[in-house]
Amino acid sequence: MEAKDGTTHAIRLAQQPEADALLGRSPLAALTGMLLDQQVPMEWAFSGPYTIASRMGGEDLDAHAIAAYDPEGFAALLSEKPAVHRYPGSMAKRIQQMCAFLVEHYDGDAAAVWADAGSGAELLRRLKELPGFGEQKARIFLALLGKQYGVRPRGWRTAAGAYGEAGSYRSAADITGPESLAKVREYKQAAKAAAKAEKGAKAG
Incomplete structure (x- = not known):
């Protein structure tokens, strides 16, 4: 996130320099990427905020602008090829709902969600x-x-559960480059296989 002195964080979630740079400086982009992170590869999800910002004609995302955008127009913007998500229409609605919530409760400032927690x-x-x-x-x-x-507010690792464990490779929280991305993928595939095996055992 961009600090008051203008520093940003080196993020490697999208595996694309411009998209990752946006994630590193924009709290709303990070939230939007997390929202998109379902039923698509993580890099696809986290490159979405940059694609949206570019199609809206800016270098960053603005919660006020997104919340006020015509819903059909915003869905069309996400549906342009390459689409921002496998389900661009439903995700467009979710992003607008999240931005409307941020406008109503945090004056559109995504960082305010965690700034004083x-x-x-x-x-x-x-x-x-x-x-x-x-x-x-x-x-x-x-x-x-x-x-x-x-x-890192007090007790953040405990609140995050297993995802907060140091040295783990469970989720987007642990991706800092291609190598860790591969490890997270391996973990998810193993977890999925284990769940499938458990389901099969119960059915049997």
């Missing part, structure tokens, strides 16, 4: 209030904030 538990609660952020997504984003953005 007094504890990890409070931050988790705030993240879960965001449209589109369930328990798991909120915990992953909390871990991402702590591990890569320096947002």
